[in-house]
Amino acid sequence: PNIVVTDALRAAGFRAFGFFEFALIGLPLLIVAVVYMATIGRHLLPTRRSGDAPPVLEEEMDELAELYSLDGDMYRMRVRKPSLLVGSTLRESDVGRRFGVSVLQIEPHPGEPNLLEQTLPTSVRERMEAMTAEPPALPDPAQTINYNDILIVSGTPAQVHELEVAMQLGVLPIDDAGQELGDLLSQEIGIAEVLLTPRSSYVGKVVAHGAIGRTFGVVVLGLRRGDRVLSTTEPLKFGDALLVRGTWKAIGT
Structure with missing residues (x-):
């Protein structure tokens, strides 16, 4: 009009x-x-929060976190200004191969609020950011890592400590790995267990070298061999179970 x-x-x-x-x-x-x-x-609005994971899903994520010993092995790492990761891509940094960790997600720093946002109360700004936040996605190997970005990673305390010191990152352990796994899900992104078959070409390969992730477009969260949790630096064998995160299409292949 x-x-x-x-x-x-x-x-x-x-x-x-x-x-x-x-x-x-x-x-x-x-x-x-x-x-x-x-x-x-x-x-x-109704008191029910549609964004919350269903109780059954929460239980399943908690069970997977316990099964793969992810509690204590998932971390949020902040990219500090002097970090060697600033300005590089995930592919260029090659942190998976070098340190044996899996980068599950990169959360870009939202930046400073504009003039209009500065006039709003902090609680209002936080709610607006939550409402407009993008659904969780897989880390893009070509994405440039910037100062104050948050990397969600999984790895042993020793591997994460080595990454923290070498790349000058701030680190904060994730206490509830099950809840974090649930937060990494969306309609397009899922988490599943897969087993290596006798004829798999990845028998004898090492997850930390990244061949599985590059080929299928998934991130390996954890490994099991029978009742034992494996490190990503151990060669794979027939029957090993892998906990992976990726698109449902990638998981199905």
Whole structure:
């Protein structure tokens, strides 16, 4: 309608609407609407949170985390300013092969809030960020790692410590690995257990070298051989179980 009115005004010889003609009215209305929905409006919604994982899924993720001993082996690592990872890609850094860890996700730093966001309360900004956050995705080998990015990794304490020191990263252990696994799921991304068959070409290969991830587009979260949890640096054998994360299509292949 505004475009039609603008054309009509211009055709009649009057001044057309400017780009920010309605800013004095629109911006206050936008701020009021955002604050209302973040404070009062959300209480009008059902108490059930659709973003929460179903109880059955939470139990399954907790069981997998325990089975593969992921509690204590998953970490959030912040890229500090002097880090050698700044400006490099995941492929160039080759942290999987060099340190034996698996990078499950890269969370880019959101950056500084703009002028409009700075006028909003912190709690409101956090809710807005949560509402507009992208669903979890697989780490892109070509993605550039920047200062203050967060890497979610899995590995033994020794492997993660070596990565922390060598790459000058900040590290924070993840206490609830099951919940973190659930947060890494989406409609496109899944987690599954796969077994190596006798004819598998990956028998004798080492997960840390990255061949499985590169070939199938999955991330290996953990390994088991019978009742024993394996390191990603051990050669694979027939019957080994791999806990992998990837697209459902990649997992199916």
